[in-house]
Amino acid sequence: MSAETALTNELLEALRSLLGDRVSTSLAVREQHGKDVSYHEGSPPDAVAFAESTEEVAQIVRLCAEHKTPIVPFGTGTSLEGHIAALKGGICIDLSRMNEILEINAEDLDCRVQAGVTRKQLNEYLRDTGLFFPIDPGADASLGGMASTRASGTNAVRYGTMRENVLGLTVVTADGRIIRTGGRARKSAAGYDLTRLFVGSEGTLGIITEVQLRLHGVPEAISAAVCAFDSLEGAVNTVILTIQSGIPVARIELLDEVQMAACNAYSKLDYPALPTLFFEFHGTPAGVKEQAERVAELATEFGGRDFQWATQQEDRSKLWQARHDAYWAAKALRPASGGWATDVCVPISRLAECILETKRDIEDSGLLAPLVGHVGDGNFHLVYLIDEEDEEEYRRASAHNDRMVMRAISMGGTCTGEHGIGYGKIPFLQAEHGEAVALMRQIKNALDPEGIMNPGKVLPE
């Protein structure tokens, strides 16, 4: 993809005098910063600036604003819809060196971190405090990036997404002001919810440089379980009734029979190659026992066989390993292929129907596409295993994805549960939100009148 080159010598000199050798125009650095882990084509920025403080980000933004030069913020580059591609060139601001944990308020269950801190780094830091941060997208993403894309993961069914777990933000606006949103109180009715506006705005309204996060107490007891089902409906109906019964499961993950076969082969396991649910329960010892027993009853009612329950750390780890390796197991089904991760989310009453129609369509399309899902939220992903050189196969996958997304929207669902819009899903945003997209555009124009903040993302031009 060719980008307009937007970098002037004057701007480059100004950045160099500000940052010294923390500005790079080397092709390798630029290319690494213009391509995420998705199947979307990348587009390198004209230069990469490595910022070390909020004040520095503000100075970089002010320089870029002066030169009307596009800005793309970068955390770990693990986005999935082309979020970091510099479609119009400009400056990538790499925030990974802003990796300081600024405060832990154990008594209030919150903390403040710089945007470049990753989720694993934070949890490592919290290890001896009895607290943890539950949001776990697959990658070890930066917390600023996770806030920007409204990320979630396997724990969202119990702990919510970044929407619920970000208390406040430090943001650099498109004209280089530094603002603080939200606060440390557990609730507030004071003015417009700027925090939630920036969460999920993917760098198009401003740059998140610090994040105030809600933390959670490490549960006293954790248990896990796995259960295979003869039919996918049985598995999904178990999920629906679990949620409806208000059982506070921490995780419910679905792997379909294709994925289970892949996991068996990859991890040398001998689970039945059937639709399978993985559970995790958090609470008191008596509480997790009660939860597991109630879910086991529901599962049995819907054709679940051999509900296996694990309370020991070691057994749990083994059980979840298969889930965690799902992507690599899928890739191993067709070693030379590229993996294209999709993402839709529907009201759970429509989940079985949506998955079954989607799987029939996989078959009709002659695609290989294992399925995993954070099904407690109605969210599921396929990984299309396609030959990246084969344009026809790519087009078939792309057409299948279009149909799946439109199916989810027609069922009252969303085109993306957790990956975001980037530049890959802009047409679907319009299909899902209609006239409301015009309102989003009004807000974008108000906060970024020159259109320099991550241009070409989220909103149609």
Place this chain on the structure above:
Amino acid sequence: MSAETALTNELLEALRSLLGDRVSTSLAVREQHGKDVSYHEGSPPDAVAFAESTEEVAQIVRLCAEHKTPIVPFGTGTSLEGHIAALKGGICIDLSRMNEILEINAEDLDCRVQAGVTRKQLNEYLRDTGLFFPIDPGADASLGGMASTRASGTNAVRYGTMRENVLGLTVVTADGRIIRTGGRARKSAAGYDLTRLFVGSEGTLGIITEVQLRLHGVPEAISAAVCAFDSLEGAVNTVILTIQSGIPVARIELLDEVQMAACNAYSKLDYPALPTLFFEFHGTPAGVKEQAERVAELATEFGGRDFQWATQQEDRSKLWQARHDAYWAAKALRPASGGWATDVCVPISRLAECILETKRDIEDSGLLAPLVGHVGDGNFHLVYLIDEEDEEEYRRASAHNDRMVMRAISMGGTCTGEHGIGYGKIPFLQAEHGEAVALMRQIKNALDPEGIMNPGKVLPE
């Protein structure tokens, strides 16, 4: 308060031809619509329009926009910071006739209602479904109004506020377009979070006409408890440790010794006149028992005496009656007085300190002001009982309130946990959010360039 009169004959005729006798200019109707239940002075609109559909609201807004006439949305008039005062005259749109429950999706735990449906009406309707809607501000407010002010109440510690429980909205914009925000999926990463932007915007960005709400399963078991403490610190420390331990209490309410004495006198009870915590636990029978036992242990550790536990509906009702009658009990302490309800919220680690300093200041100020608090959230209210004719006493209360709010802000808290800004707390919004208020103003100007939506509220002019 005198308002600019903004109603032209032309607009009035247009409204009459649209709505017939559902437009009123009678003084009684106008006055009733210009004054909420706060101590703030009211200001009647020039006319009141009773809308019966979203389309009608849109037509009214388009007419007002054409005439650049202010619009104030009205639900039940139970706001607490002057939200509905027509400071610049104009048209009040009364949404109370839009009281239809549009859909209940029991399987997905959500529903859609018109903005005028009240919370009690919804819960009455849900009675036989096994579901309920937990957000309970004191008044039987409309759900549109509750969304507009980001309301919460006693259950927020477990179920969240309107921020967490609104899934989507139908909104009429300042130029009369109808948009839908959010959706029915439990999570989404699709575009800017317009839902959360409108929740808490108090009618200044658009008019909420329909609300998609999250519902919750009625818990299998409910138990309640009450416990008096020798010291307020002991009570608050019990709260802090309960929250930190992750015990999923549904309610923890604090009444101070002044309020308890008032409740005893008003409801003919014989609780000790000491700082007292009221608890409610939701879960399985075994779960609520375990929760209550763990909290009882914590309470005992912090000087709680005689932890009384009630599982029967009748006993629970009696126990909670005192809490529910707290406002009337407070008023009865000084029958001729007006009650001025305050509202601040701090991180719970600062709660004891904030309450104790505030109580010392009550004493120093010679005020009578019982205290109740949703302390699991760090949120508490005073009711100043003041002679409304006594300007000096009013000024003393007002000065006390100023100090309390600034104290809360200085402790990392907020000027309002749940009542909102209205026109009563605008200076505090600025003190709390600083430069971020300028960003709120940019958004306001973008979505309401003529400034006709509930002018004079939330933001400084």
